[in-house]
Amino acid sequence: MHDVADVLRRLTVVFTDFEGRLEQTPLIRKLNRGRFEMDDYRAFLIGLRQQVKDGALWMSRAASNIGEDRLELRSKLMRHAVTEHRDFRLLEADYVATGGMLADITSAEKNIGSEALSAWMFNEASKPDPFGLLGAMWIIEGLGSIKAQEWGRLAQQRLSLPDTAVRFLLYHGENDSQHIGEFQEMLGLVLPGEATAKRIVRTAEVTARLYALQIEEIGA
Amino acid sequence: MARDVFITGCGIRLPGQPIPSEAMEDHIGRIHGKPSLLGRRALRWNGIETRHYALDSAGRPFETNAGMSAKATEAALEDAGLGVRDLEFLATATTQGDYLVPGHATAVHGALGGRSMEIASFQSVCGSSLMAAKAAWLNVLAGQAKVAAACAGEFSSRWFRPSFYEGTALVDAKGRIRAEADFLRFTLSDGAGAIVMEDKPRNDALSLKVDFIDIVSLADKFDPCMWAGASVENRTDLQKGWAFAGPVAAHAQGAVALLQDFDLLKRVIRAWVGVYLEKVDVKRIVPDAVDWLLCHYSAKSLREEIVSLLEKTGAMIPQQKWFSNLPRVGNIGAASIWVMLDEFLKSGRLQRGQKVLCVVPESGRALVGFMMLEAV
Numbered sequence: 001m002h003d004v005a006d007v008l009r010r011l012t013v014v015f016t017d018f019e020g021r022l023e024q025t026p027l028i029r030k031l032n033r034g035r036f037e038m039d040d041y042r043a044f045l046i047g048l049r050q051q052v053k054d055g056a057l058w059m060s061r062a063a064s065n066i067g068e069d070r071l072e073l074r075s076k077l078m079r080h081a082v083t084e085h086r087d088f089r090l091l092e093a094d095y096v097a098t099g100g101m102l103a104d105i106t107s108a109e110k111n112i113g114s115e116a117l118s119a120w121m122f123n124e125a126s127k128p129d130p131f132g133l134l135g136a137m138w139i140i141e142g143l144g145s146i147k148a149q150e151w152g153r154l155a156q157q158r159l160s161l162p163d164t165a166v167r168f169l170l171y172h173g174e175n176d177s178q179h180i181g182e183f184q185e186m187l188g189l190v191l192p193g194e195a196t197a198k199r200i201v202r203t204a205e206v207t208a209r210l211y212a213l214q215i216e217e218i219g220a
Numbered sequence: 221m222a223r224d225v226f227i228t229g230c231g232i233r234l235p236g237q238p239i240p241s242e243a244m245e246d247h248i249g250r251i252h253g254k255p256s257l258l259g260r261r262a263l264r265w266n267g268i269e270t271r272h273y274a275l276d277s278a279g280r281p282f283e284t285n286a287g288m289s290a291k292a293t294e295a296a297l298e299d300a301g302l303g304v305r306d307l308e309f310l311a312t313a314t315t316q317g318d319y320l321v322p323g324h325a326t327a328v329h330g331a332l333g334g335r336s337m338e339i340a341s342f343q344s345v346c347g348s349s350l351m352a353a354k355a356a357w358l359n360v361l362a363g364q365a366k367v368a369a370a371c372a373g374e375f376s377s378r379w380f381r382p383s384f385y386e387g388t389a390l391v392d393a394k395g396r397i398r399a400e401a402d403f404l405r406f407t408l409s410d411g412a413g414a415i416v417m418e419d420k421p422r423n424d425a426l427s428l429k430v431d432f433i434d435i436v437s438l439a440d441k442f443d444p445c446m447w448a449g450a451s452v453e454n455r456t457d458l459q460k461g462w463a464f465a466g467p468v469a470a471h472a473q474g475a476v477a478l479l480q481d482f483d484l485l486k487r488v489i490r491a492w493v494g495v496y497l498e499k500v501d502v503k504r505i506v507p508d509a510v511d512w513l514l515c516h517y518s519a520k521s522l523r524e525e526i527v528s529l530l531e532k533t534g535a536m537i538p539q540q541k542w543f544s545n546l547p548r549v550g551n552i553g554a555a556s557i558w559v560m561l562d563e564f565l566k567s568g569r570l571q572r573g574q575k576v577l578c579v580v581p582e583s584g585r586a587l588v589g590f591m592m593l594e595a596v
Contacts, residue, residue: 012494184532
């Protein structure tokens with residue numbers, strides 16, 4: 001296992017396992033089984049905000065640790081970070097549109113899973129040439145392109161939410177449909193290579209597990 | 221000691237004449253006499269043009285599930301150059317047998333006759349076909365039987381009659397049927413197929429050596445996606461299932477009809493792809509080494525992004541290697557894979573040494589099976 005196709009295949013398996021694990025979390029079970037309440041949706045937004053806010057920060061840190069022989073990848077990560085670094089504001093606006101108080105979402109503490117996920121991301125991003133984080137991006141971007149819209153539509157339907165209260169989840173889905181092609185290009189910048197391939201997959205596995213832990217801890 | 225096991229015969233039973241899509245809704249009966257809202261879309265999506273029903277256009281049955289299964293088994297035995305009395309083990313597959321109790325294999329054995337033998341009933345959805353095939357394979361492999369058959373039959377149209385829906389919570393005050401119930405009426409139809417397995421290949425024709433049969437259930441992760449016996453709302457609470465409510469109340473709740481959850485189906489399709497990619501990853505399946513793919517799922521229905529994902533991960537089996545008769549014979553649930561294999565074998569396409577991969581995904585509760593065969 002070392003080239004782009006091998007890694008993409010392995011990453012897809014990690015993602016589908018991750019989806020299966022998400023299905024078993026109390027929060028997503030409620031959503032799928034029609035037992036989702038407004039408090040669940042607000043707790044969900046609070047949980048998402050933590051990692052969305054940190055996302056652009058660890059990505060910038062990772063970019064600053066990419067060596068000058070991989071400037072193209074550095075540029076991509078920096079652009080990506082710029083595009084996303086204000087997205088948590090959208091989550092806050094969604095939260096307020098549900099009737100929640102802004103102070104409640106901005107002052108909320110990270111849950112145990114969010115603490116672990118955030119610490120892991122910054123730790124990885126602080127290493128020289130942190131290419132493994134492409135695996136983390138696969139998981140997190142995959143959530144955006146595959147799960148966000150699905151969750152947004154279900155939540156909207158169950159809770160009769162106005163469009164202004166589900167913008168983050170729905171907007172993400174719309175913006176990330178090209179994500180596999182772009183991701184393939186990024187992988188091409190660091191692969192082939194056995195050690196890098198392994199690290200990307202391992203980082204995806206850990207990120208998926210910690211992300212699921214974060215969802216498990218919502219409302220737990 | 222492991223020995224080789226060979227598929228030496230294949231047979232089918234398709235009831236009546238092919239029914240074109242334009243006539244199918246009238247054939248199974250309209251709910252309150254009205255046209256379906258979803259039907260056209262379902263037909264476009266599944267690409268089925270003609271199908272078979274074991275009910276006539278007045279709703280009268282002229283076959284049974286067990287009867288079709290027995291006829292397919294007889295045809296498979298005949299194809300192998302054997303007779304009913306040569307059979308030592310029979311495994312049956314179906315989504316819904318003719319009885320609730322006892323097992324479907326008893327009804328098929330009863331219809332088939334022959335002699336006293338060992339039987340096994342497998343009830344699931346499409347994947348039950350490979351469960352039965354695996355039982356037959358392992359029995360021959362273990363030296364327990366020299367001649368084994370695996371058959372699969374479906375009589376879904378019985379369940380699509382208006383009486384299953386009218387007067388239930390599945391139909392609203394305006395007479396509109398819930399999408400969960402409507403879709404499958406346009407998807408599934410009737411028929412049976414069977415294979416015969418032996419401990420030696422035929423000497424007069426090609427046989428198919430069974431390399432492996434792998435079945436993976438993801439029911440630990442997913443809720444039921446296609447089911448009968450619980451209402452849409454109570455599907456995950458087994459104590460609210462049909463038998464607790466009693467048959468009359470269960471019918472009123474819409475807990476008796478076959479139902480499908482589309483939102484979940486999309487996730488289940490990704491999960492199937494994940495299982496397949498895992499098989500490719502560990503080299504259990506080597507896509508380049510597969511000469512023919514018989515998939516109980518049309519390539520047409522696979523969304524573009526999934527095909528593109530399969531291509532990007534080096535896992536796509538090119539469409540010219542796919543063989544399917546789904547558009548002409550319909551989706552016959554568990555029977556589909558044998559009906560497909562039968563036509564494929566009789567088409568003369570297969571050459572000695574070629575590998576045939578059969579893939580049977582089952583949305584029931586997220587299951588997928590793979591069977592690798594080699595022409596010898």
